[in-house]
Amino acid sequence: MKIGFLGLGHMGAPMAANLVKAGHDVLAFDPVPAAQEQARTDGATVVPTAVEAVAGREVVITMLPNGKLVLDVYADILPAAEPDTLFIDCSTIDVADARTAAERAVAAGHRALDAPVSGGVAGAAAGTLTFMVGGAEADFAAGLPVLEVMGGKVVHCGGAGVGQAAKICNNMLLGVSMVALSEALVLGEKLGLSHQSFYDVVSTASGQSWSLTTYCPVPGPVPTSPANNDYKPGFATALMTKDLGLAANALQANGVDGQLGALAAEIYTRFNQTDAARDFSAIVTDIRDRSNQEASE
Numbered sequence: 001m002k003i004g005f006l007g008l009g010h011m012g013a014p015m016a017a018n019l020v021k022a023g024h025d026v027l028a029f030d031p032v033p034a035a036q037e038q039a040r041t042d043g044a045t046v047v048p049t050a051v052e053a054v055a056g057r058e059v060v061i062t063m064l065p066n067g068k069l070v071l072d073v074y075a076d077i078l079p080a081a082e083p084d085t086l087f088i089d090c091s092t093i094d095v096a097d098a099r100t101a102a103e104r105a106v107a108a109g110h111r112a113l114d115a116p117v118s119g120g121v122a123g124a125a126a127g128t129l130t131f132m133v134g135g136a137e138a139d140f141a142a143g144l145p146v147l148e149v150m151g152g153k154v155v156h157c158g159g160a161g162v163g164q165a166a167k168i169c170n171n172m173l174l175g176v177s178m179v180a181l182s183e184a185l186v187l188g189e190k191l192g193l194s195h196q197s198f199y200d201v202v203s204t205a206s207g208q209s210w211s212l213t214t215y216c217p218v219p220g221p222v223p224t225s226p227a228n229n230d231y232k233p234g235f236a237t238a239l240m241t242k243d244l245g246l247a248a249n250a251l252q253a254n255g256v257d258g259q260l261g262a263l264a265a266e267i268y269t270r271f272n273q274t275d276a277a278r279d280f281s282a283i284v285t286d287i288r289d290r291s292n293q294e295a296s297e
């Protein structure tokens with residue numbers, strides 16, 4: 001297919017490279033020279049402007065840092081695309097922004113999907129991302145062959161914006177669960193419970209969670225977790241903070257009494273000021289440090 005790809009960062013670059021590898025004709029744009037160079041090396045045709053990347057394309061994919069940028073870029077590119085182009089935004093953005101982007105695409109005579117991902121840079125490189133897709137059934141069917149090149153699992157979640165809804169609901173739950181688990185681990189430490197004993201009991205008891213059994217935030221029990229690698233991400237605190245901010249906005253905008261989601265957003269916003277580049281599971285070290293400070297005061 002003729003594909004335009006905008007946003008060749010950590011995620012976009014390997015996603016675009018997989019489309020090229022699968023035989024698609026990819027016109028790519030990113031304002032950063034190093035990103036352009038990488039895309040050229042990966043076999044995409046790099047063009048100097050966003051508008052040139054959408055001309056004559058059947059599908060246009062965006063992978064950008066935030067919702068404001070998606071809306072700004074759409075303002076430039078929607079009028080430049082052929083009628084009935086399928087716009088797929090894979091960025092993680094506000095549900096409201098995703099709905100606005102889709103409405104504007106449709107009003108300009110196009111089709112639109114929101115298709116945020118989970119799986120991180122490793123999943124993007126391996127072509128094993130999970131896509132959570134919002135949009136009309138027919139548009140989902142049209143986008144599926146392209147998404148399947150970049151993803152291992154593609155789920156149609158509902159209408160416009162519902163893909164973003166799935167993403168922020170999952171990540172809000174993950175953030176809350178990691179904070180809760182970390183508090184329990186530090187409490188266990190204070191009470192003389194070893195990490196291994198905690199793991200051996202809780203991993204098969206009612207407190208079990210993905211955060212514990214796959215991503216254990218203390219070294220030892222799960223050797224592949226970032227805690228065993230000095231909290232190198234993995235999933236960086238900066239990204240978790242962004243997603244919890246989107247979830248907190250959505251809680252408020254929709255009148256949901258989401259006290260734990262809002263609190264997790266606050267906790268990560270504070271941690272992000274000092275530890276943005278560390279894995280989000282390093283929150284356990286912050287909870288431990290703050291507990292020790294309080295104890296010594």
Ligand code: NAD
Nearest residue numbers: 006007008009010011012030032063064065091092120121
């Ligand atoms: P990134 O900052 O590495 O990449 C964003 C790219 O967009 C940059 O290369 C930037 O130059 C480019 N860009 C900026 N303005 C542009 C414009 N006007 N036109 C074209 N390109 C432009 O970010 P990333 O880590 O690749 O993340 C992209 C999106 O994916 C974000 O919304 C993020 O939340 C989401 N996401 C990231 C991860 C991850 O692990 N990195 C995981 C899941 C979802």
